Amino acid sequence: MKLTDQEIAEQLRQLPGWRREKDTITKTFRFSAYMDGIRFVQQVAEAAETLNHHPDLTIGYCAVTVSLTTHDSGGITQKDFTLARQIESIHIL
Numbered sequence: 670m671k672l673t674d675q676e677i678a679e680q681l682r683q684l685p686g687w688r689r690e691k692d693t694i695t696k697t698f699r700f701s702a703y704m705d706g707i708r709f710v711q712q713v714a715e716a717a718e719t720l721n722h723h724p725d726l727t728i729g730y731c732a733v734t735v736s737l738t739t740h741d742s743g744g745i746t747q748k749d750f751t752l753a754r755q756i757e758s759i760h761i762l
């Protein structure tokens with residue numbers, strides 16, 4: 670289930686701003702207003718529930734850091750990249 674280092678590197682190249690930190694992939698999203706970040710979190714949470722795959726989220730002022738790993742597998746799996754791509758398609762108007 671866990672992806673190889675090579676597979677992880679290949680998929681990260683398709684995901685702008687995401688980087689690997691040990692057994693997670695992570696990205697910080699920045700917003701012009703605090704509540705835009707909160708609205709983003711709401712949509713991330715809905716995507717997570719739909720996929721039954723949940724990120725760790727750090728909410729800051731006008732910034733949200735998303736961190737993904739597959740706890741059941743103890744590392745990075747395809748599920749992490751599937752959710753990352755879903756998150757990339759979220760746009761806060």
Ligand SMILES: C[C@H](O)[C@H](O)[C@H]1CNC2=NC(N)=NC(=O)C2=N1
Pocket residue numbers: 721722723724737738739740741742
């Ligand atoms: C029972 C339920 O399917 C599991 O606990 C799911 C829930 N969400 C999850 N989220 C993440 N990031 N990793 C998991 O292994 C995981 N497992």
